[in-house]
Amino acid sequence: MAARRRKKARAVPEPPREARKVYVETSVWGMTLDNQPRALRQPTQQFLRQCGSGVFLPYVSTVVFQEIARADESQQARMLREISSLAPIALEPSEASEALAEAYLQAGADDQAINEMLKNAELTPQDPESVASLKNAYVAGGIKGFWRKRLELRMAEAKQVYVSPVVFARIYARLGEKENALQMLEKGYQERAFGMHVLADVPEFQSLRADPHFVAIVRRVGVQRLP
Secondary structure, three states, X not given: OOOOOOOOOOOOOOOOOOOEEEEOOHHHHXXXXXXXXXXXXXXXXXXXXXXXXXXXXXXXEHHHHHHHOOOOHHHHHHHHHHHXXXXXXXXXXXXXXXXXXXXHHHOOOHHHHHHXXXXXXXXXXXXXXXXXXXXXXXXXXXXXXXXHHHHHHHHHHHOOOOOOHHHHHHHHHHOOOHHHHHHHHHHXXXXXXXXXXXXXXXXXXXXXOOOHHHHHHHHHHOOOOOO
């Protein structure tokens, strides 16, 4: 008796995975510029291709466009073309809200500043656990605990997508870790990181403005003057 031919089992298609929501900040778009180091530009381009293919669902806010507007015209055009090609979802966090949070910090009104920053965080596609961890870190460790947790979250993020050294420098400056902040700015200079061109305007670096190392970095960047 002839052996019965076994029917090949039909593969059951896996259900489509939900794209992971990601907030694509200005430094990522800046890393697409031709003058950026190839070793950093390539993984950034790969990440953006994954956004285009549906692996990630990209978001931007008005803050991104306001920061891009500070770049020269050719850089603006290049970054805006990249953004247009992906058509990311627009969010509401604004520069005005960030300015309000900064004013609260300068006045020592930490509770109001944290509330404002968390309000912005909740509008970005961060997972609820991250936002909750920031709240808990503030309750447990005050303003320093908040910045420590933010540093930890940023370091975890940097393992998956480019995060500008300027971002880390700003957090270290908030923590009062001047040497770490300057080290990150040196790295930013070497990487031609977007955001280096406005160092003199960044409020977090107010405490560094009299430091000769910081002054030297600003002069090497060569596009700004300290007030």
